[in-house]
Amino acid sequence: MNVRKKYVLTVTLNPAMDKIWKGRYVSAGKNSICEKKMLSAGGKGINVTRALNHFGLKSITTGFIGGPAGKHLCQCLQKEGIGFDFVLLNAETRTNTTIIDVRTNQITRLVEEGPRGKSRDFQNLKSKYFSLLRKRWCVVLAGRNLPGIKENVYFDLIDMAKRKNVLTILDASGKSLSFGLKAKPFMIKPNLEEAQYAIDRKLDSLLKVKKAVHFFFAMGIKISIISMGARGAVGFDGHNVYWVKPPKIKVVNPVGCGDAFIAGFLWGIYQKQTFSESMQFAVATGTMNALSLQPGDVRQRNLKRILRRVKVQAL
Numbered sequence: 001m002n003v004r005k006k007y008v009l010t011v012t013l014n015p016a017m018d019k020i021w022k023g024r025y026v027s028a029g030k031n032s033i034c035e036k037k038m039l040s041a042g043g044k045g046i047n048v049t050r051a052l053n054h055f056g057l058k059s060i061t062t063g064f065i066g067g068p069a070g071k072h073l074c075q076c077l078q079k080e081g082i083g084f085d086f087v088l089l090n091a092e093t094r095t096n097t098t099i100i101d102v103r104t105n106q107i108t109r110l111v112e113e114g115p116r117g118k119s120r121d122f123q124n125l126k127s128k129y130f131s132l133l134r135k136r137w138c139v140v141l142a143g144r145n146l147p148g149i150k151e152n153v154y155f156d157l158i159d160m161a162k163r164k165n166v167l168t169i170l171d172a173s174g175k176s177l178s179f180g181l182k183a184k185p186f187m188i189k190p191n192l193e194e195a196q197y198a199i200d201r202k203l204d205s206l207l208k209v210k211k212a213v214h215f216f217f218a219m220g221i222k223i224s225i226i227s228m229g230a231r232g233a234v235g236f237d238g239h240n241v242y243w244v245k246p247p248k249i250k251v252v253n254p255v256g257c258g259d260a261f262i263a264g265f266l267w268g269i270y271q272k273q274t275f276s277e278s279m280q281f282a283v284a285t286g287t288m289n290a291l292s293l294q295p296g297d298v299r300q301r302n303l304k305r306i307l308r309r310v311k312v313q314a315l
Contacts, residue, residue, distance in 0.1 A: 006137040008052055008266060009166075010045035011129070011157065012063040014114040014144045015086075016096040017073055018042030020253065020293055023101065040294055041076040042096060044142035044171060047256040049082055050296030051263035051285065057270055060085060062132055064125065064146050066115055067092030085132060087125045091115030098255055107254060116148040129157060133164045138269075140262060141180070142171040154180035171262060173197065184220035189262055191227045209234045210241055210315050225265075225279070227258055232283055232311075237275040240314060244279045246287040247309035256295025261286035263298070276312050284310050 022036040049059040061082065065073055066089030073093055077084050094112035101108075133139065139161045141154050154176055158168045168185040170177070173194040181188070181198060195212055196203050203209050209226055213236035216224035225235035232245035264285025268278025284307040288298045 006135050008049070008057060008059040009132050009136045009139040010049045010059055010061045011139065011141045012043035012045030012061055012143055013125075013149065013153065014094065014146045015041065015043030015046055015063050015065060015073060016094045016112065016114070017069050017076075018255075018295065019095060019097045020255075021097060021099045022293070023099075036293070038293055039076075041073045041080075041082070042256075042295060044256075044259050045140055046077070046082070047259035047296035048140050048142060048263050048266075050080065051260045051289070051298045052266065053080075053082060054297070054299050055263065055267050057267060059083070060132065062086055062125070062128060064089050064115070064117060064121065065093045066090060069093040069095055085128060087121060087128055089115055089117060089121060091117075098253065100253060105251065109255070113147055114144070115146065117146040118148060119150075121146075122149050122153065126156065126160070130160060133161055133166055136164075136166050138167040138169065138266060140169045140171070140266075141185075142169075142259065142262070144173075145176045151175045152179040152182075155183040158183035158185050169262060169266075171258060181216075181219060181221070186221075187223040187225070187265075188216060188221055189225045189227060189233075189258065189265075191229070191258060195226045206234070206243065206315070210236075213241060223275075225282075227261060227286075229254075233261070233279065234315070235275070235279050240275065242276050242279050243313045243315050244276075244283045245311040245313070246283050247306065249287060249291060251290045253293050253295070254290050257286040257289045259296060260289035260298050263296070276314075280310050280312050281307065 020038040049061045052059040061084050065086040070093035094114040097110040099108040161168045169187045170180045170185040171189045213224040223237050227233045234243050261282045264282035265278050268281045
């Protein structure tokens, strides 16, 4: 497959307008002063597309939007030069709020459930998705399902992509992840909590995390990576297990780090890097995301400095 002649598709079933609020002395029940705020298009797949576009790897995103908030989301994407092709709903796109206390560095997220979809909405999405798979070498299926849409939605979308010989990356949680795993995507990247849910066991040691990535490989997943926040990530490609550790940083906003990780890993594949090199680049990209207020805002200017400080250890 000549990936350089094709593009990446991302799917965000339940996107959101992301409202980011930054201030000091944030306390429940008391007035707080907002020092800085940002409003941008959000959702895991959208964040992946944003990061890929910063690397010069063109990507388009799809999913469900509706109402004035959905219209505003599209306007934000247009301003950023991000390609999109959404399915319209007769309901309002959600708005999520991230509150950052710069004094204590505590992060509080207010996440809305989102609009409710119907079976015909999913059929409309499948039709659009089928046409968008043309000229794509990879599709990233990321984030929450839309309320009202069947729980095995990712199984269907992964199966459709595989029939078109398109690589599939799944980054989901709960039942959406469990059903998606049954379709055997090319790659998964759950965090610790999501991986624990999928295999129904605690991952409270590095050895158990190592066994978990082997477990996913035995299910038919070619590349399994479990992210562990500030402790980095453990990945297995069927040959080697690597623990990749990020440098210590002062986090600005942790939202979207996993999405940036996926974008970094895809960039590594695109550049024909080895598995360990792609893991290293992915961790560096996720780390760089935490230094920015906007999720997915990963520019290459400081990446080399961070990359040099990322440690790779074979397990």
